[in-house]
Amino acid sequence: MQLIIAIIKPAKLSDVREALEELGCQGMTITEVRGFGRQKGHTELYRGAEYRIDFLPKIRIDIAVIEEQVEAVIDAIQEAAHTGNTGDGKIFVTPLSKVIRIRTGEVDRFAV
Amino acid sequence: MQLIIAIIKPAKLSDVREALEELGCQGMTITEVRGFGRQKGHTELYRGAEYRIDFLPKIRIDIAVIEEQVEAVIDAIQEAAHTGNTGDGKIFVTPLSKVIRIRTGEVDRFAV
Amino acid sequence: MQLIIAIIKPAKLSDVREALEELGCQGMTITEVRGFGRQKGHTELYRGAEYRIDFLPKIRIDIAVIEEQVEAVIDAIQEAAHTGNTGDGKIFVTPLSKVIRIRTGEVDRFAV
């Protein structure tokens, strides 16, 4: 089991979700985050003083998948979230030692 | 050390927190997230056009625990967060290679 | 590759960001979270009834780093986020099996 964490542009969320649904992923969790990176922020102006906003709105998707699906999910996300501009985001993959579905108590591959 | 990530229904947060406190967990971090899964969203209506809200509000709990406590914490969360309806959520367990308490510099089992 | 997760006081965000930039970290992702721990919350009052707020605002920083940098980044965060008061937060380190840059498809050390 792996936990795939994708940081994407907010505008790409529905594309990614659809791509994942097509793959048969039945669940995911998203978080509003703000990202700092190569993509530059913008300058704001307030009462004559300018300031930079460096953290840009991003969406973080957490999705637990069984080993067999890892590659397919990564590919699907990368394709759907891709625009080619800086700031497209990252995918992080981290191992999961266990997954439990709270409702039924099922574990691991039966829980995702 | 393991990091336990639980996605639960917002209404269950105080129950879960109390269960964890009873176990002697002294810390946790929560995040407002939105979940997509088997639990279906609802239809909204705006100016004559309907649309579905698929992402439902959930709470994510991150809690770092020493190995001996992993099972007890998982059980406590599962029990406290359980309603038996779809959407009760998931628990993910992922290994931690290190934990540091910023205030004191203590590490691992002395840091959680 | 390791994913470093730091929970810090919101007021320390810019110090930490600057410290990380000096180290040459080019990216990070932050999330508004709320923490429960040894630091006690405060009492609020509403229409004659008092209640406690136990969850305090914190910032979570997620930063993927190559092995060689792990120690330096941890040290930098600890130093910059340190105030010496309870509630300074924690650093968690968790292994990453893979990192991908969505824009270019580069992986691992070329992706962070």
Next chain:
Amino acid sequence: MSLSELSYAIDTLFILVSAALVMWMAAGFSMLEAGLVRSKNTTEILVKNILLYALACICFLNVGYQLMYGNSTPSDYAPNAYIFFQLVFVATAMSIVSGAVAERMKLSMFLIFAIIMTAVIYPVSGSWVWGGGFLSQLGFIDFAGAGVVHMAGAAAALAGVLILGPRKGKYGHSGAVYPIPGANMPLASLGTLILWFGWLGFNGGSQLTIHNMENANSVATIFLNTNMAAAAGALAAFLITRLIWRKADLTMILNGVLAGLVAITAEPAVPSVLSATLIGSGAGVIVVLSIVALDRLKIDDPVGAISVHGVVGVYGLICVALTSANASLSNQLIGAAVIFTWVFSCSLIIWWFLNRAFGIRLSVEQEYTGADIAECGVEAYPEFVSAKGR
């Protein structure tokens, strides 16, 4: 053009301006209530407030006015100005109800009650006092409606709250009270300030004429007294909350303002400006104590409407006996009791019947998700992340 035509014109203008200010109070109640409920019930409370105003106008115009005033029409000023002024008063009474039953009542049931309240219940008791009925003959004095409008609204609200029960999660075991803070304090403050502004028309306009020195002086005194009572109410509520809890509880201060306004409504023209200030101060203290007391009794009123308009309404009626030579304490108490009994009993029966027949309360699931999604289909602040989940 003659003197009497000009006088007719100036009185008409005066009433119309006053009535417009009272109409504007609809915005005050809407914002106050929208600020004091949780965000998941905000759209619905706005819908309720706008529709109750619309229904009050239509029902009172077509049915209630006749019941309350018969066919009499004024001759010193435009009859339609007078009718408009009366309309907006009814809406005020009904607005009081919406706040108290907020966050848990079905929209449809609320609207049905609004129809009956504004078409029948309010006009009947109103006729006893202002339509030349037995309470006016008795010598009961209620200048601008502390009893007829405000306490009546609160009585209907109390009946509704008793049938409806408290919001889920408000009261715990062994007397614990869990506060449920409103989502938007600036909105609640704006609402209160709108009401303060509009109340000048509510009380001032009740003089109905301004065309000579005596009336003009009365109207001016009403404006000044109304303002002073509100100011004193705010200050007294602040001082007592600060004394008890060491904090400046904004919503208590807002309720203090409204309490001062309700209290002086019973007779704003007669008291000296100092008396008006004292009446307002008393109201500010009473409303704070009353809110805490109702919570002890597990009577859940999210905006404090029952305390502000009901408890303080009675207090205001009693104060008249102290400041006004023509009033007697017993008559004031009888009047208050009669209006309360009438409105409370009718309302209780109707709420009870509606509850039996259809159920007046949202389902547990709907209450949890929020009335906005359940009844309206759209959230009040769809883009903002909520820290409370649901």
Next chain:
Amino acid sequence: MSLSELSYAIDTLFILVSAALVMWMAAGFSMLEAGLVRSKNTTEILVKNILLYALACICFLNVGYQLMYGNSTPSDYAPNAYIFFQLVFVATAMSIVSGAVAERMKLSMFLIFAIIMTAVIYPVSGSWVWGGGFLSQLGFIDFAGAGVVHMAGAAAALAGVLILGPRKGKYGHSGAVYPIPGANMPLASLGTLILWFGWLGFNGGSQLTIHNMENANSVATIFLNTNMAAAAGALAAFLITRLIWRKADLTMILNGVLAGLVAITAEPAVPSVLSATLIGSGAGVIVVLSIVALDRLKIDDPVGAISVHGVVGVYGLICVALTSANASLSNQLIGAAVIFTWVFSCSLIIWWFLNRAFGIRLSVEQEYTGADIAECGVEAYPEFVSAKGR
């Protein structure tokens, strides 16, 4: 001091109070539009509303007034009161445009159009009706501006929307409509209630004199009818949305209020109070249907301005033929057609030219990031986390 001086004073006071209420409508449009756009475009729509009001005052005062009324000045009341009253009317017309083109138009282009609209386009058609021009001679009746102000504003808005196109993401393939909910429902409701309040001055003040019984009665009737039409509009819009979609769509109810107000504006003094209620109800139904129909036609109007002020404006003009003995259906239709054609054609040419020459639309990237960052540099709610990202 003489009778006629007092009459002069009272009429002046009446017009000034009315004008102040109409000025206050600027806040109504601002809040309505700020509530119905997304948070990323909120600061910019506020800027537009304040600047358009400022421009309307300056342009109409210096250019438009002359075009519309020549050098005639009133003598029964203070000329400057009359001028102020006229100024704020123009601002109303222009406010209608800002809502319809919201969330995608460049600020600078909007301001240029505002100058031309308030200095020339509006005054010219206005002169035909209120400046003694050919439409007034024809017998076209438009008491307070359902056509001159509201439909004119909507015609300019429609032209703008056609050149501009819909917001990105509003319409999908095969007729799909993706709703884009506004960020702040309490604000939208507040705006509507401000407009309701201010409209009493808009319609009432249009009587211009109140100094004798006849005029005073007219003004009172206008206040009452205006209020009843709005109430009926709210209720009708509620009933029809509830019937069709089983939900109480707040924004449709708000549009119902405004539709009732627009419809009665064409002739608020003549209809009986019952007719006014019926006219308002019709408006409430029409506006809901019109909003849905425009969405089918992919005419994207975030606040419903074209339906509320345009479609219902025409409906209001037609209603005059039914209630007013002096009006004929054909004249009303001719008048509506003439004004529409003039304003729409001029506007279309100007928008088209501006678009050719400079481009009137924000870049895709700017529209995505939001007009607030692109044009104003500051977000409307900088501290709140948004659930929509961008």
Next chain:
Amino acid sequence: MSLSELSYAIDTLFILVSAALVMWMAAGFSMLEAGLVRSKNTTEILVKNILLYALACICFLNVGYQLMYGNSTPSDYAPNAYIFFQLVFVATAMSIVSGAVAERMKLSMFLIFAIIMTAVIYPVSGSWVWGGGFLSQLGFIDFAGAGVVHMAGAAAALAGVLILGPRKGKYGHSGAVYPIPGANMPLASLGTLILWFGWLGFNGGSQLTIHNMENANSVATIFLNTNMAAAAGALAAFLITRLIWRKADLTMILNGVLAGLVAITAEPAVPSVLSATLIGSGAGVIVVLSIVALDRLKIDDPVGAISVHGVVGVYGLICVALTSANASLSNQLIGAAVIFTWVFSCSLIIWWFLNRAFGIRLSVEQEYTGADIAECGVEAYPEFVSAKGR
């Protein structure tokens, strides 16, 4: 009923309506300030605004009025109308202070200062100008209070800000200015529009009578000029910010509106409508430059009150010398200097004493957590997740 009684009535009505509009300005200041502070200090600024209004009414009525006007009472209109009108003016002056010292001052210290300001400091200088004192005899002209009310408020604010120091994090080393954006732009805009609306009563009502042609014409001119100055102020502030920073800074435009209003307040009845427009434009430019300059001087004023009411107040007083035949530049400058010196010195002493004795500033920890938790116990938007943490 006689002509003079009717005249008495109409003047009373006129003053009462004006006073109600000025009362309503309390909501304007509340919303403006609530919009321009951070969300963690919003509840507290609302508490301050409501309590300062309440205190101003009570203190001025019982102490200040006597100091300012002695025992004289008007005879052409209801004395209580006059008193009410005077009360609300004092509140305006005090509202100016609350904005400038926002986000860091203890509530209790603020309230103590409010008592002294409204009971003594303001009435004393007020008496010199409007109570028949030496400045009026000198020929100093300040029609509606650009100096007496606005600059006086700003002088007290400046003294407070100097003792208090800037908000933590506002100024960095080597002249860096870190903007601290307000939390709610629609609220700030609403507040400004409320003030615009209310200011018609502030300036118009200062004429005090309307009962004959001359006065009616004056009042109408005041309304028109006040509106034009505000419009011009908005436009000028927009043009200059756009010129310098290429962006339409909403809060600067709002300050431009208020600057136009303050500037014309010194003499709104005399200038031609064109002069009024020019005076307003100048004010819009000055206020923007002044805000930037004060930031350079590390004088931290979250809402721009010192620039809007102080710097522009002086400018307005100077403009009188240009438009009004009776005024001389030297007298205007003397008047401004006298009022400023008096209010500033008294305030400085009081703030300094309060600071020595009790400390007027919140602790660093409290400032960081926010005044809402520290002083009021409840957050302004408890359900919304904040992107700024604390």
